[in-house]
Amino acid sequence: MTWKRKELFSPRWPPDGTRLAFLAEDPGSKQAQLFVMxxxxxxxMxxxxxxEGxxxxAWSPDGAQIAFITEDQAPSFGDPKFEKDAIDFLKAHTHAKVIIFDVRGNGGGNSPDHLLQALITKPYRYWNQLSGMSIGLPKAYAGMVDHIDAKTDPQDHGFMDGMNAYFQRPMxxxxxxxVKPSAAxxxxGKLIVLADQACASACEDFLMPLKVTGRAIIIGDVTFGSSG
Structure with missing residues (x-):
């Protein structure tokens, strides 16, 4: 089929047959876009x-909506362009019923705080920070008790014993x-996020607020984790 001398493909009618949807190449981007006539x-239109075209x-059963799939992937958040592109996509599709984010294979970069502010609707608590159960310097302090003079005052000795006990498992x-959401x-709309074991660092920082606030349905594997 042709339209305005352009080749069109995947024509589909809604149940009532009043309109025709089809894909046609955009002259500027050379990518397939969706039109309705x-x-x-x-x-x-x-x-x-x-x-990415x-x-x-597919039409909804009542013909009132159209769902479409596009692969505007962000391979990482290392380049600010990817975050900006995602925000521009949201601005262009504010009335979409569902948007799917595919962050499979996203190795991280810079935490996408601006993108999160464009999506989050509830406050959330950012990562807790804690040390390992053993810290080198305090363990060295704990070893001081082994080097004190046996004639040291019993009070000092008791103090050092207490220090030794405390520093065995410091944290x-x-x-x-x-973090409060943006006012606007x-x-x-509804969010679905696809994740896998290669989602790491800033990608994990993106997923965590969506998960803990219930903002998105996350589908896929256990992620790699955040480096902080």
Whole structure:
């Protein structure tokens, strides 16, 4: 099929047959975009601005909505461009019922705080920070008791014994700060996130607030973890 001398493909009608949806190549990006044309006359309207094009789409059973799939992936958050592209995508699709984020294979970079502020609707507590159960310097302090003079005052000796007991399993703990959501998140629809074992560091920082606030459904494998 052709339209305005352009080849169109994947034409589909809604149940009521009043419109025709189809994919056609965008002249600028050379990517397939989704158009809808009324069957009683009038020009087709472009309804997507997907940078990587539209791969597939489907009408809802009542013909009121169209779901589409595009692969605007962010391979990492190391380049600020990827975060900016994701935010631009949200701005262009604020009325979408569902958006799927695919962060499989995302090795991290810089924590995408601006992207989170565009999505989060509830306050959350950031990562708690704590040390390992053994710290080198305090363990060295604990060893001082082994080198004190036997004639040392019993009070001093008791103090050193107490220090020794304390420093055997020291831990430093700092609770995470409370992060408040933006007054006006860009996208408030349903979120689904695809994750895998290669999602690490800043990618984990992106997932954690979405999980603890219940903002997104996360599908996939256990992630790698955050380096802090």
């Amino acid at each position: 009324p069957m009683d006359g009038g020009d087709a 472009r309804i997507t601005e997907a940078k 539209v791969d597939a789409y 430093l703990y700092v609770p995470g700060e409370l 998140p860009i996208y408030m």
